[in-house]
Amino acid sequence: MDRLCRATGLLLTLSGLAHLLVFAVDGGPWDGPVSWRKPVTFGLSFGVTLLAVAWVTSYLRVGRRLRAALLAVFAADCVVEVGGITLQAWRRVPSHLDMETPFDTAVSMTLAVGGGVLVVVLTVFAVTSFRHRPTGPAGMALAVRSGFAILLVALASGAAMIARGVVLTRTGHQEAAYHSTAPLKPLHGVSLHAVLVLPALAWLLSRTSWSGTTQRRILAGAVVCYAAAVAAAGVWAALTY
Numbered sequence: 001m002d003r004l005c006r007a008t009g010l011l012l013t014l015s016g017l018a019h020l021l022v023f024a025v026d027g028g029p030w031d032g033p034v035s036w037r038k039p040v041t042f043g044l045s046f047g048v049t050l051l052a053v054a055w056v057t058s059y060l061r062v063g064r065r066l067r068a069a070l071l072a073v074f075a076a077d078c079v080v081e082v083g084g085i086t087l088q089a090w091r092r093v094p095s096h097l098d099m100e101t102p103f104d105t106a107v108s109m110t111l112a113v114g115g116g117v118l119v120v121v122l123t124v125f126a127v128t129s130f131r132h133r134p135t136g137p138a139g140m141a142l143a144v145r146s147g148f149a150i151l152l153v154a155l156a157s158g159a160a161m162i163a164r165g166v167v168l169t170r171t172g173h174q175e176a177a178y179h180s181t182a183p184l185k186p187l188h189g190v191s192l193h194a195v196l197v198l199p200a201l202a203w204l205l206s207r208t209s210w211s212g213t214t215q216r217r218i219l220a221g222a223v224v225c226y227a228a229a230v231a232a233a234g235v236w237a238a239l240t241y
Contacts, residue, residue, distance in 0.1 A: 005054035016043025052196035137206030147195035
């Protein structure tokens, strides 16, 4: 399953990069509900996140079958999310919160349900990281737990964006729905990749000759800095929401 997740994550990442080339050739707006930005950013983000989660969960004390099952669901959901977003970009219609036609509604609802599946799977991994101390080199347990804790902020902000957008769409404010996600995007983006950045730092520190105590202190400082960045993004979201 790890090999499959790595291959899938790499393909999603390459899809994002390929659409960056499409944007360079085709042009058009970068912002807005209809742009090449979405298949680029979502392809890269989901690809990197899948690679990160597959790697980081190897440090969790969880049954092999349960971990494999959760990773399989997560990988399939990542493909569905990126696939739906990419499909709508090529059709030149919004991928999220678009209820204009039955097909667009089906795609939007599929992406919303997929987001719910992501929340469930990643929350299970997060809870597991706190129930049983993760393995790995000095500081890895703190890195994994902090990464998953901050990732939960990303999941909550993502759910809030979808919920607010759906409410606005259902009440006839379609254009407002498209723009309602802007305040939470920085918070969502910053907190999403802590599960990769912090464990990667712990791994890099383990390759140095520094003592375990020094490694843990550096990592603790990095966690504080990352949490401060998330808090700043949260304050900005609260002021502009």
